[in-house]
Amino acid sequence: MSVWVFVESSEGGPASAGLEIMSRARELGEVTAIYLGSASDEVAATLGDHGAARVLVADPGDRLAAAPVAAALAARAESEQPQAILFAQTYDSRDVAGRLAARLGVGVLSNANAVRLTDSGAETDHEVFGGTEIATAAIEQRPAIVIVRPKSYTAEPAGGSPAAVETLDLPDAGAAEAKVVESHAEEREGPQLGDAKVVVAAGRGIGSAEAYEMIERLAKPLNAATGATRAIVDSGWVPYSKQVGQTGKTVKPDVYIAVGISGAMQHLVGMKDSGTIIAINKDPDAPIFSVADLGIVGDAGQVVPKLIEALESR
Amino acid sequence: MRVVACVKQIPDPSTPYKLEEGTGWLLRPNDQVLDDTDRYGVEMGLQIAQANGGTLTLVSMGPTGSAQGIRQALAMGADKAVIVDDATLRGADALTTARVLAAAIGKEGFDLVITGTESTDGYAGVVPQMLAELLGVPSLTYATSVEASSDQVKIHRQTVTGYDVVTSGLPAVLSVTAGVVEPRYPTFKGIMDAKKKPLETLTLADLGIEAGPAQEVTGVNPAPEREAGRKIEDDGSAHLAIIELLEQKKVI
Ligand SMILES: Cc1cc2nc3c(=O)[nH]c(=O)nc-3n(C[C@H](O)[C@H](O)[C@H](O)COP(=O)(O)OP(=O)(O)OC[C@H]3O[C@@H](n4cnc5c(N)ncnc54)[C@H](O)[C@@H]3O)c2cc1C
Ligand SMILES: Nc1ncnc2c1ncn2[C@@H]1O[C@H](COP(=O)(O)O)[C@@H](O)[C@H]1O
Numbered sequence: 305m306s307v308w309v310f311v312e313s314s315e316g317g318p319a320s321a322g323l324e325i326m327s328r329a330r331e332l333g334e335v336t337a338i339y340l341g342s343a344s345d346e347v348a349a350t351l352g353d354h355g356a357a358r359v360l361v362a363d364p365g366d367r368l369a370a371a372p373v374a375a376a377l378a379a380r381a382e383s384e385q386p387q388a389i390l391f392a393q394t395y396d397s398r399d400v401a402g403r404l405a406a407r408l409g410v411g412v413l414s415n416a417n418a419v420r421l422t423d424s425g426a427e428t429d430h431e432v433f434g435g436t437e438i439a440t441a442a443i444e445q446r447p448a449i450v451i452v453r454p455k456s457y458t459a460e461p462a463g464g465s466p467a468a469v470e471t472l473d474l475p476d477a478g479a480a481e482a483k484v485v486e487s488h489a490e491e492r493e494g495p496q497l498g499d500a501k502v503v504v505a506a507g508r509g510i511g512s513a514e515a516y517e518m519i520e521r522l523a524k525p526l527n528a529a530t531g532a533t534r535a536i537v538d539s540g541w542v543p544y545s546k547q548v549g550q551t552g553k554t555v556k557p558d559v560y561i562a563v564g565i566s567g568a569m570q571h572l573v574g575m576k577d578s579g580t581i582i583a584i585n586k587d588p589d590a591p592i593f594s595v596a597d598l599g600i601v602g603d604a605g606q607v608v609p610k611l612i613e614a615l616e617s618r
Numbered sequence: 619m620r621v622v623a624c625v626k627q628i629p630d631p632s633t634p635y636k637l638e639e640g641t642g643w644l645l646r647p648n649d650q651v652l653d654d655t656d657r658y659g660v661e662m663g664l665q666i667a668q669a670n671g672g673t674l675t676l677v678s679m680g681p682t683g684s685a686q687g688i689r690q691a692l693a694m695g696a697d698k699a700v701i702v703d704d705a706t707l708r709g710a711d712a713l714t715t716a717r718v719l720a721a722a723i724g725k726e727g728f729d730l731v732i733t734g735t736e737s738t739d740g741y742a743g744v745v746p747q748m749l750a751e752l753l754g755v756p757s758l759t760y761a762t763s764v765e766a767s768s769d770q771v772k773i774h775r776q777t778v779t780g781y782d783v784v785t786s787g788l789p790a791v792l793s794v795t796a797g798v799v800e801p802r803y804p805t806f807k808g809i810m811d812a813k814k815k816p817l818e819t820l821t822l823a824d825l826g827i828e829a830g831p832a833q834e835v836t837g838v839n840p841a842p843e844r845e846a847g848r849k850i851e852d853d854g855s856a857h858l859a860i861i862e863l864l865e866q867k868k869v870i
Contacts, residue, residue: 314778314779319778368756368757368758368775368784368786370747370750370756370757370759371750371751371756371757374751393743394778395759395760395775395776395777395778398743398744398747398759399747399757399759401744401747402712402743402744402745402746402747402748402751402757403747403748403750403751403757405712405713405744405748406713406716406747406748406749406751406752407751409713410713411711411712411713411830411831411833412711412712412713412742412744414712414741414742414743414744415741415742415743427836431841432838433635435841436840436841436843437838437839437840437841438838438839438840438841439637439642439835439837439838440835440836440837440838440839441833441834441835441836442834442836443834451743451744477756478754479754479755479756479787480750480751480754480755480756480757481756481786482756482757482758482784482785482786482790483784483785483786484775484782484783484784485783485784485785486782486783487777487780487781487782487783488780488781488782488783489779489780490779490780492779501869502869525870526864526869526870534796537797538796538797540797544762544776544795544797545778545779545780550741551735551736551741558867558869559864559867559869561860576844579867580863580867582860582863584856588849588851593846593849594844594846595844595846596846596847596849597847597848597863598847598848598849598850598859598860598863599846599847599848599849599850600849600850600852600856600859600860601849601850601851601852602851602852602856603852606852606854607852607856607857607860608857610854610857611857611860611861614857614858614861615861615870618870
């Protein structure tokens with residue numbers, strides 16, 4: 305069985321969300337990676353090490369990936385007939401998956417937490433209602449196009465030899481062409497949300513944008529990444545890149561500290577699989593306590609400064 | 619300039635959602651609300667239509683019901699609404715949804731289509747891209763800011779590390795994130811006017827298309843529950859319990 309995995313690049317190498325799915329894909333069949341970026345020996349080695357026998361490299365240059373990459377993949381999929389094409393639930397991947405499915409006239413299963421192949425298609429599990437229930441959905445089609453949530457699988461090298469590199473020629477997307485004219489990176493310091501061992505996240509309960517400094521101070525001695533709820537992202541207190549939850553990042557740190565977060569189901573799906581959860585909330589009935597290993601019913605403005613002091617004096 | 623905003627009516631998110639026994643599809647009450655995510659698209663559409671001397675048409679697929687959610691969007695200032703409502707569309711997947719929306723939008727004519735990034739009740743997150751492919755136009759996605767003229771659109775597109783500036787000509791499909799603009803609240807006059815604005819309902823026969831196979835949900839089961847742990851009232855020393863746990867977990 306042939307399974308394709310779409311892998312984006314990050315800082316020059318294959319992005320972790322794609323490598324996670326490779327770990328699953330190699331259990332399902334022979335893996336071809338579709339790599340969005342430019343080819344190098346390191347890329348072929350990393351993808352091979354994670355189970356890809358072959359890599360098709362798609363480099364859109366200054367074009368927005370979606371239209372030209374979907375067109376090229378559709379043509380390839382029609383001639384090679386893979387059983388499944390797996391994508392991560394990330395920006396460019398979603399764009400390509402959507403356009404590709406429309407082009408091939410097939411459905412997409414998105415937001416999957418687990419994927420299995422069946423005789424005639426695929427079956428996926430989805431956390432619904434904030435992860436309290438798991439729905440299973442099925443599609444019967446070839447290729448089965450599935451979008452998998454990051455952190456559903458763990459990226460692990462399998463020790464394979466470098467993947468055979470092939471270039472995927474991208475057609476002119478004609479009227480559907482969009483151009484990327486500039487790229488801007490935010491200042492990134494300290495551990496990143498996706499891979500930190502400890503995450504300290506805040507919600508509206510911290511009271512103000514200024515109070516987020518307290519969260520950053522708490523993160524320092526713990527070598528933690530900082531996160532946020534959508535409520536404070538939408539209020540402009542912190543950038544979107546910090547959002548944890550259904551429409552933000554999924555995190556699975558060893559320890560997650562939630563400060564002034566109510567625990568709405570859209571937030572819980574992004575963090576409830578953390579190792580240990582500590583919550584500080586002044587409302588004893590806040591839903592966050594139902595997933596917390598240690599719940600502190602108290603005022604964040606009182607508890608957090610004392611915690612910082614205790615940590616900093618160690 | 620003809621601007622179209624795709625808006626969806628959803629069961630009120632503050633009420634518990636229920637799935638239909640057997641199909642696993644979401645049960646939709648007669649009174650549905652405008653998906654909050656779509657208010658950003660409506661606001662963006664109003665601003666672009668106004669700045670470029672155009673109109674804003676709402677296009678929606680799903681059971682019309684009391685049309686309360688659509689009236690909410692009309693009350694913000696949209697000119698008219700088209701709803702595709704057909705019994706065969708129950709359980710429609712993202713591709714069917716996109717096909718239906720594309721047919722309705724194609725019939726209306728458009729220069730710019732605006733959508734949210736993911737719907738609150740379905741969150742497939744691929745309808746905008748599918749729509750763009752079916753309409754044969756660029757998809758400018760995850761916009762955190764937008765500048766549109768009568769022949770060009772330029773956005774800041776959210777990325778993992780920051781944002782890209784992306785441009786294309788028109789026609790195009792644009793998906794906007796929450797926070798791209800501050801949605802207005804309908805005025806009393808807006809609410810009154812909305813009652814008289816044209817609201818057209820179409821069936822699949824009117825569009826000359828057929829529904830694809832519905833999404834097949836094969837099971838819904840309770841997830842393994844995470845046990846709640848210890849809960850303590852802060853008496854001024856709760857931070858010590860946190861320190862103790864962090865030590866135990868070898869974080870410090
Ligand atoms: C489609 C959709 C997608 C969404 N996606 C996400 C997502 O990805 N991520 C996300 O987070 N949300 C998401 N949401 C929003 C979510 O539903 C909640 O609105 C949001 O998570 C609430 O954020 P909050 O906990 O900061 O705010 P609130 O719900 O307002 O909670 C604030 C909490 O702070 C507590 N508090 C107040 N004062 C203090 C104090 N002094 N000390 C301690 N505690 C205090 C209160 O008791 C309360 O529990 C989404 C919603 C929708 C509809
Ligand atoms: N049934 C629908 N009617 C109108 N617009 C829709 C519908 N479904 C999805 N959309 C649009 O597509 C966006 C993404 O939805 P989804 O792909 O379902 O997550 C939404 O924010 C809407 O703008």
